[in-house]
Amino acid sequence: MTRSAPTSQARSQPAGRTVGIPPQPIPSSGPAAAPTVRRADVDAGRWPDVARLPSAAPVRTAIARHLVSRALNRLSLSVPTGGARVNTAGTRMTVHDPHAFHRRIGRDGLIGFGESYLAGEWDSDDLAGVLTVLAAHADELVPAPLRRLRGLWVSARPVADRNTRAGARDNIQRHYDLSNDLFATFLDPTLTYSSALFTAFPARFESLTAAQHRKIDRLLDLAAVGEGTRLLEIGTGWGELALRAAARGAQVTTLTLSTEQAALARERIAAAGLADRVDVQLRDYRDVEGRYDAVISVEMIEAVGAEYWPAYFTALRRALAPGGRIALQAITMGHRQMLHTAATHTFISKYVFPGGLIPSREAIAEHSAAAGLSTVADDGFGEHYAETLRLWRERFTAHRPVVTGLGFDPVFQRMWEFYLAYSEAGFRSRYLDARQLLLIEGTHR
Template sequence: MSAEPMTLHVPLHRPSTLPANLRAGVAKQVLRLATRRVPVDVVLPDGDLLNDRGGVRTPDRPAIVLRHPEEFYRRLAENPKIGLGEAYTAGDWHPAEGTDLADALTPYAARLSGLVPGWMQRLRRLVDQPIPEDQRGAVEDSPENISAHYDLGNEMFAAFLDPSLSYSSALFDRARPVAEQDLEEAQLRKVHAALDLAGVGAGDDVLEIGTGWGTLAIEAARRGARVTTVTLSGEQAALARQRIEAAGYADRVQVLVRDYRHVVGTFDAVVSVEMIEAVGERYWPDYFGALSRLVRPGGAVALQAILMPHQRYLATRNSYGWIQKHIFPGGLIPSETVIMEQAGKVGLTVTRTDRFGADYAETLRRWRAAFLAAWPTIRSDTFDESFRRTWEFYLAYCEAGFRTDCIDVAQIRLERPSHP
């Protein structure tokens, strides 16, 4: 799971050209302007509204409370793409009583392109920060980037994931009310949809790029396939092996701690669920080249990928955001256009795309509820209150993005022709 769905852009001059107090003042005025365009009340510590001194909250409207307004403005001024989330972690703002965090963020996400005038948006390049060199997906950096997230501990993830330990979007049954559906059932539906898309059946040799905790490998083996699955997370690999052995498929599944670029051999099918977002744009040619090299002629690749609209991808591809800094170092979301272009360069053809972004919003909503409910058991010297607020914001922030189509998720079939 990797995303950078929405950012409150506060267009300022380069940080070095304006005093800190002036930058914060500009941030305050831009925020005041944005509040006029979004149906969310912004409440100051004295109870007044940011854009309506002496005004009162609108009934049934989401609201946020600025607990430390000046610190909030300062963080936005220092880095608009990162400051909003860091201010939440620091406790500078919070949803008002009765307002869900995702409900407060969703109206901003829905109006992202119109929060500030167009001429101000064109100044975003003055405050965008470039992606650090060690987060661009180099082989020597990838294990560290992956460990920064996935090696937080199996117990931490197990506290809020369903029993399948699936950490990607579930796929709910459209024919039944979502509220009545179990998350584990929906996750297994997602796994089998990906296996079906790749045409995985008995006797097939299957490569999985991105092991997770072994659920897809187990389900592929249950179909009678032979599976090689690779990950860069030592913690994930250890638990995946245990789960695969407990399921009785150790003879059919090989778990390797290995970069996908170092995999050898060919396979009838390749499946990769929400792995491409961690690759890094510089190495997308390597990724697709590996897919083409590893799948046999006539075989298929099934990718589950988080997507963003192509124009947004072009606008944000070289800038550094909160998700990259605090959640997924090295991550970048592609567009479907990019996937088609990269696939075409290595002889792969996109033949089917199944989108289900609303299902990701529901998955994230359930993860966040489970995470907060389990927090007393997660809390430790390692996972402190700042960690809780960071992850609460991360899950709500991404949920808002999927709710409003700022980002989407899809399963995509790539085919390699039987003959050149």
């Protein structure tokens, strides 16, 4: 369980109630420093693998120390340890407890690297910068001969995280039902939890809300949503796309497995006077009923899991009326990286998105084609996601007192900031991409 002990006030809040974080100034110098954490003070009941070090493995610790030192010395990072100060210019990470840092990496690889940050064993005044440097050189950090031995220090994904119908519901709720108020601390007022589409970088003269609306409108245009369109949305979020589609005159059915999202989406839709045009259903995509002129799914495929991608694309095709269009927005990674990640329990799958897997473009093409779908448009905009994540991270850190008041402890706050920075680094280094795709039934000529 990743949430810290909620306050009694947070525990009593009804699911899906209207949320709203008062606007607060975002520090011009960037995100505020992460809260200080001492391993001895970490609640072992909630964070067992952060509160205690993994069992001693001197050989693996020594190997990790050698490999980490070798890798960091080759990168543009300065790494003082044990409180030492250096005057080297460039991105800096400070290792407060070198032994614990190397021991965790030796036993648990990148999960250990993340847990060491959660335990306060290392820090950086530019977390996203450090992680971007590491992500840009991800394939070089371990010497080629040792990469064949990666199975020795990575764990397999837990069987319990499989996205069966029951498992998918549990996995979605473990992330999206944390707290509507938590998400409101860093999302813009539309509560859109996917990449925005900007006109320029950095986004200093454009609101995140405007950029999110631009992204949504582009997807609606791709799917040709207009007056009278029967639209199926797989993955409701907090309802903004359904609202904008209904405002165009569409009749919308939107599916989610998150009870908190569903409740708040219904509340927002009713407040906009569009309840007669939008039906929010707590339903698995595998149980879709009816045929639709358009289907839209925004960053949903990442939560499906590779095992169920055939079922996902089959459901999309089955829901499509003759001549209909499917608009997808997806995060992607390289195919080789995807294959490695699919077999590996990662920091993100352990702490943030259980059961999730980012697909490759090749995987999307293969599984959509097998379901009888053809891709007729495929546009990438990963740099826009990096900018979106930067803004989310700055909002999150600016609202840290609110997050604390909601009952999320310093370890959770470090975990969430690490997740946002880790994701931003993936896009800035081009390890990850974001894409909008248009699919139609049959073979495109």
